[in-house]
Amino acid sequence: MSDEPTALWQELETLRATLRMTEDRLLRLETVQSGLSDKHEELRDEVRSEIKSLRNQISELKTKIDDSHKDISDKFVKTNSKLDKLFGARAVVTTLITLLTSILGSGAVHLAFSVGMP
Numbered sequence: 785m786s787d788e789p790t791a792l793w794q795e796l797e798t799l800r801a802t803l804r805m806t807e808d809r810l811l812r813l814e815t816v817q818s819g820l821s822d823k824h825e826e827l828r829d830e831v832r833s834e835i836k837s838l839r840n841q842i843s844e845l846k847t848k849i850d851d852s853h854k855d856i857s858d859k860f861v862k863t864n865s866k867l868d869k870l871f872g873a874r875a876v877v878t879t880l881i882t883l884l885t886s887i888l889g890s891g892a893v894h895l896a897f898s899v900g901m902p
């Protein structure tokens with residue numbers, strides 16, 4: 785089970801790295817586009833199209849990152865819930881053992897005094 789959160793974190797880091805690369809590429813294209821003169825209208829249209837595509841990719845990557853964060857959070861909530869139940873059950877068992885030991889101990893002391901006294 786410990787491998788699954790590690791794999792999710794690695795996937796999340798990969799998505800973040802891809803997002804940074806895509807954002808860098810978008811910034812370079814926007815810079816190139818702003819430097820193109822009116823003579824290069826066809827090239828400007830292609831660059832606009834590429835920029836639009838990159839913005840869509842960035843949006844999809846951000847959605848995937850958000851989904852990964854949600855998956856990781858859900859898994860931690862489930863794990864913490866299981867741990868809470870385990871520790872709660874352990875506390876109940878410990879309390880019952882302590883109570884039983886106390887009752888048996890006081891009963892044994894009472895019996896010893898009853899038998900030992902004439």
